[in-house]
Amino acid sequence: MHELLLFGQVPASRHDQLTAQHNYGGNAVLDFLLAEIENNVGKMKVEDGMGGLYVRIVIRHLGRGRGQEGFGNAGALQNMFFKISERQAERLNRERKEGFRPDDFFLTKEDLIGPDPSKAIIKSKAWTKLQDLIGLDTVKESVRSMFGLIETNYHRELKEMPPIEFSLNRVFLGSAPARPRWPSFVTRNPADFIGGALGQSENNTKAILATTIGKVLIIDEAYMLYTGTGTAGNQSDPYKTAVIDTIVAQVQSVPGEDRCVLLLGYEDQIVEMFQNVNPGLSRRFPIADAFHFQDLSDAEMRQILELKLKDQGLDATERAKSVAIEVLARARDWPNFGNAGEVENLLGKAKTSYQTRQPLKPLSERSLDAIFEVQDFDAGFDREADAATNLQKLFEDVVGCESVVSKLEGYQQIARRMKYQGLDPREQIPTNFVFKGPPGKVL
Template identity: 50%
Template sequence: MGFREVGTWQYSKEKENGVKEHIRKLEAKVKTSEMQGVDLKCEGFGTILTGGSGTGKTTFANQYAAYLHAAGLVSTSTVKSTTGIYLADGGISRIKNYIENMERDGGILFIDDAHFLLSSDHSSGIKVLDYLLQTIPLHSAKIAFILAGTEKGMRKVIGHGGHSTATMFQYLINFEDFKDEELVGIFGRVIKKKWDGKMIVEGGEAGLFVRVATRRVGRGRGMERFGNARAVEALVGRVWERQVVRRAAEREKHSATDSNIFTKEDILGPDPSNAVLNSPAWTQLQKLTGLEKVKDSILSLLELVKANYQREMEEKPLLKVSLNRLFLGPPGTGKTLVAKIYGQLLAEIGILSKGEVLLRNPSDLIGQYIGDSEANTKAALNAAIGNVLVIDEAYMMYSGGSDGTGNESDSYRQGIMDTLVGEIQSTPGEDRCVLLLGYDTAMEEMLQNSNPGLARRFPLADAFRFQNFTAQELESILRSKLADDVLEATDEAIRVAMDVLEKASQRANFGNGGEVENLISKAKTNYQSRASTLPIADRPKEWIFLPQDFDPSFDRQKSAPSNLRKLFADVVGCESVIHKLETYQRVALAMKSRDLDPREYIPTNFVFKGPPGTGKTTTARKLASVYYDMGLLAEPSVVECSASDLIGKYIGHSGPKTAKVFEKALGRVLFIDEAYRLADGGKCSYASEVVSELVDLMTKEKYKGKIVVVLAGYEDEMNGLLGMNPGLASRFPEEICFANLSPETCVEILNIKIRQAGIGLGFLEYVRGANAEVTALMKKFVATKGWGNARDVETLAKGICRGVFASLGAGGELVCTRDVVVGVLRGMLGERMKRGGDCVDEETVWGNSRIRGTDNRKMMMADRRTGQRKLERVKEKLPGEVKKVGELEVFLASGMQ
């Protein structure tokens, strides 16, 4: 019996070359075997079918069974169909039942998607395949086993294990994807069958519009998810759906056309040129505040889409255009909102079939076990067919450093990127859009150091770049959001709100639109607190924000001069610094009153020179409050670091390390202590990289006027640093020199510190000559090596306070006594002089009022390192005794007290 007697193949014309060639060969073999007297039933007819979805494998299996039965090669034409997934889920018992049920009558066992037996998602699938391969030789005389799946997957099945699969499956037939002209034929047959030949297609069933539509389908050829005939059936479904929507709209206008006509627009969707004009998404995009560059980028993309539509009508090759894009920019600039509008727009102009937006984060895709990340990502991509998949904060897919190291160890995150690269083709007509959202620097770092294929699929050159909103745009957003919430604000309140936003915009993590929402939320809270103090009858019905609702200290600039004096009230000897800062305050106030920006005229880079303990760090901290009050900083805080915090571990490390510190200090004061250490090592050292980076960063618009930088250190060493690099010196024109504190100033600071502890000065305040005595001791302190100025004075103050509390009796008064004050001063002075190798005399330890006797009354002190022998000789010659004073041994000759 010949093949043509079996029946008509579905889509037989399309598959004639491959499938019918196999049947003709088999026919010849049957005839030859009959003439030779060979029984072919014992040969077995195991067959493997490879090809994509919708290529006719299942149809072939059914008609193949009919042919084998008609040729007498199998006892029945019955086909038992199942899938690899179903068998894997059921285990060996399920495949065993199939074979046992067919054992008596025989037939065809068709296993579609057999490659899923080797899927990692189905652990029992491998056991099923092993059992099947062992069982086939025992039943091949009665049962013909046909396994079908993708070409790539079935190659793995053929090569699985040590079984001789080539002898079990003598025939391998590959079903290639349909060509464009074949898809046109399928389109016509599907329509004829579904509408019984009654549906009219504008332009003809093989006309231009159908050719363009099926060519769009054919662009998915070669991809794993390409559906071939099923894709054409899905196309017909979309055409019908568009017709239904069109006719419903026509009926509303009482202008309905023939229901048995598919128009050009039904077949192809709307003309993008016309669709954009009527697109609600496009209208919404245009209404958004700012985002001019993004709007221009989307408009450029739409122009490409329009051009390609025209080229389709002319049956010319399409210009390359990808819907997959990067959305790069700071937080709160509208990336997620625009992504939703973008997806809706693509659907409205007919580029995407659905246009829903699926929002995911990398954390949604990262799996618990190896392989989970890939599976999660594939599932998200499959769900996004016809839609937009938005991966927000996409830089979290990369866990490596800026040098590209580290990400290899995180296979879970790497799996997400590798899957994106493998699944996304970025070809014209791809019915899916994937958007990666994130901050510029982090996203660029990821693309530069991860899978290179990711950067090819998401080119930085084509990215939609979102910028920080300007002050005018922020004000527009503020007013719009107030109107949306039915809230009002006075003009002065709006001005104060904008001052708050302007300060906040200096921070590295400024939230733009999100910052506006937060500000309004705070204003609501402040308004409620303010209104709650009023009698209920006096509370306004309308919410009208006042300046204090947006900023409770909104008038701080007017009180800045008095605040400055209060700020430095506990600092002695800083009148020149206060005068300089007061000058800056007057400049800022005068310029702002004329709506001028004072940043260009008020210095933001300082060099603090001076010995330790002279107030450099303290002044820097107070500088932050002063500049914040002037409206030049976002926060009244300081980022403190030393030169070693900026110096890297290897060449090229210092620059990025310095940039990160600057980023952290944006909108604040950056205080770099011991900055003179950056002069170490010459031009080739790591420290010189820091200096070069400092010079570069301070000229960038991102930091200029938005950060106060203070370099601090000893005067001579700082002069050396500035002399080493003229570029650095020119960027730090302002110097504040801090001198050693005088003994009198030290005593004044000591008194202040004691008072701050809640202790009365007592002796220091009321005893005549006390100040002179303490000052005299302080002069000796100042002359010691390593004197730390205010730092050491604070140590003295703490010692005195400890002494006061230690000597406090029940009900005693917290007040300084001479014994405590002088005792602590002399004790610490002796230790300091000994540590520095200075001579320690009897006056230092006991004072003039404690020494009596004549020249033959002698005293000798010696430390444990050098003076012990001298002390012993004195003790042999003079009667007396040894007393301990701190770590000192003091010999008192007879008659000394």
């Protein structure tokens, strides 16, 4: 097993030689790296041979990093060895659990170039979890399209054709789900980048980017890197400007770049930032390729509500669920709607209301089964019953507004009929009005 343990290491003397030959180009470096693989493999055997197709693909993968800032032959070679040995170790463990006796000194096609994407996606827990999420149809389609391109490139490389180039860096617009907590994902917010002195923002940004090579860097609420006057190229905070300029300089969005950067934020703020900061940022993170996390529909929110109630051992009357969706629908009209997060917040409010009501009941009427009522989700759920009276009171001190009151009463009647039929009144009733002419006389 000694040779296997050495497989992921570059000997010190060879490391020095590689460092001295930092970033050679052309066939010379590829020949050198191929010789390095042969020296490290020792007794290892490779599917299709050391000069075969799969080793050539590995060499091409390694060669794509040449010319990029920070690329080093030694470091890249070590990373390549580590990935191959990691895939081999996973395969050996899997095959032994299945009762096979694999050869520890044999590297398969999958060890060298990774699994077939069409098979990997089926086994992917992340992909399965994404499909189980309610809504997010546009996001699912975007991911499916990206997987299709990855699969195409996989087969192109097997034919020794150049892959179709694309960048992994993306913008996530809207209210994205909870951030993943995997070791390969690093989440940072703008405060982690911004320094308090000249030069500090650049250093912070470079350090974060350097430590996320080979990982996914998530910059949450990325629009907070912009605090400007709203005119292109004019940003009032030099420390934030330095962060964006450094990201533009360090993140090239070219094939072979061993890092994925995700900018997360609400669409309006992200678009405004892109329009007013270093134009290189929008070239590296095209809005046209953004993942759009759209607001949930009423049906999707109800589905999430019922799932959360079930998971937490709670329940609600059918009328209460309908009222809850009405509350969420109104919240959706406001900026920065939180989708599933809004449902969880409303549930928290309902729990508090329910617990407040319980002591007011006789002991004989209290139950361990928490069943929410309409007032738990909305204390003013019956506001419609007094809507006509409230409208009259609103204008009772104003003279000459009878036609206005009549018009609004007509809208109230339409709203009641549409809600009774399960329709959304907002699709037929205007919510913005213009009052023209002199004001009425107040008594």
